[in-house]
Amino acid sequence: MPPRDPELPEGTDQIVNGASSESESGGFVARGSNNGGTTEKLVSQVRDQVASLRGQAGDKLRSVADDGKTKATTLLDDVAGIIEDAARSIDERLGGEYADYAHRASSAVSGFAGRIREKSVDDIVDDTRDIVRSSPGVAIAAAAVVGFALMRVIRSGLDQTSRGNGGGRGRSGGRGRTRNADTTTSGGA
Numbered sequence: 672m673p674p675r676d677p678e679l680p681e682g683t684d685q686i687v688n689g690a691s692s693e694s695e696s697g698g699f700v701a702r703g704s705n706n707g708g709t710t711e712k713l714v715s716q717v718r719d720q721v722a723s724l725r726g727q728a729g730d731k732l733r734s735v736a737d738d739g740k741t742k743a744t745t746l747l748d749d750v751a752g753i754i755e756d757a758a759r760s761i762d763e764r765l766g767g768e769y770a771d772y773a774h775r776a777s778s779a780v781s782g783f784a785g786r787i788r789e790k791s792v793d794d795i796v797d798d799t800r801d802i803v804r805s806s807p808g809v810a811i812a813a814a815a816v817v818g819f820a821l822m823r824v825i826r827s828g829l830d831q832t833s834r835g836n837g838g839g840r841g842r843s844g845g846r847g848r849t850r851n852a853d854t855t856t857s858g859g860a
Contacts, residue, residue: 736792747784751777 758773787795803810 733792740787740792740795744784744788747780747787751780751784754780 754773754777758770758777761773762770790798
């Protein structure tokens with residue numbers, strides 16, 4: 672420890688230049704070793720708080736993911752039921768050979784929903800990571816398809832909202848098209 676400067680106030684060891692304008696040299700008066708234990712305690716408390724918040728955030732995220740998983744499997748079961756109904760209708764109209772494809776599709780969707788239902792969210796995340804690592808091209812293509820589908824759903828919802836509110840944009844998206852009773856014209860043509 673360096674010798675204490677006699678001009679410094681009690682409890683200080685040295686001046687740290689540039690940290691404050693309170694001293695003549697434009698520095699900050701650094702406290703001695705008494706503050707070291709307090710600093711360590713504060714750092715420890717901050718670390719404990721960060722760990723606690725991280726744990727709470729992880730628990731909340733898992734809870735939301737479990738809810739999403741439940742909703743997704745319910746939706747998949749509904750889709751499988753719709754496909755099965757369509758398969759029965761196809762069987763009545765076109766015969767069993769064509770309906771077989773629809774029955775297989777229904778079974779595949781139901782099986783997929785069952786596998787998702789049985790796995791924990793952590794297992795699903797691990798499986799997804801493995802798939803992305805083993806075939807990143809397929810993962811990118813799947814993400815693009817999902818993004819495109821989500822944009823279509825969002826855009827159709829916005830179109831329905833603007834038509835329902837009389838927003839005037841309608842289906843044309845406000846691109847200068849007007850619709851008459853028997854003709855459609857573009858903005859400049």
